[in-house]
Amino acid sequence: GQNIDQPTEMTATEGAIVQINCTYQTSGFNGLFWYQQHAGEAPTFLSYNVLDGLEEKGRFSSFLSRSKGYSYLLLKELQMKDSASYLCAVRDNYGQNFVFGPGTRLSVLP
């Protein structure tokens, strides 16, 4: 079966650092994606990991451990506009289909 878990909600302060965790158990694995979604809008791509380790992209970094079925998204220097839902998604072996996690709603407070 396919199962992806994320915390439902998180709260952090402007300027701080927050880590959003994602654990997955899927029948196949061909990469893990993180997307940001503001309310009522489509998801936008943030990061992609297929090998173990840390990928850094400006204020956002994403980490993957395939053996542990674990990833996290790290957001630094939080800004108010970072308040959104963050979706963890695993791509299957065929490289086409995504399985999305439930999403984590992040609220950034002043």
Place this chain on the structure above:
Amino acid sequence: GAVVSQHPSRVICKSGTSVKIECRSLDFQATTMFWYRQFPKQSLMLMATSNEGSKATYEQGVEKDKFLINHASLTLSTLTVTSAHPEDSSFYICSARDFRRDNYGYTFGSGTRLTVV
């Protein structure tokens, strides 16, 4: 590059009527497009995979006779919600992959908010 246009962005329809949602890849060809549904405060759930020139592949629990998918060209896929009911009210999002951009090439449309009254 890699823009996916989805139309309409919002639609309100009466119960029992049908609604068509269009998803277009504007600057690339997409042999495969994906249709998702998202209920409030929930994540995206894949409904079906739309394949150009062939039948769509539906996920378990999704009624293919209710959610008609047509992918007649390399740039257009349509989702028709037939005999809509209030429980079909949801946010529908399409996605397509631009294979020229490899792993970063999945692009989402802007979504369609369907309200059935």
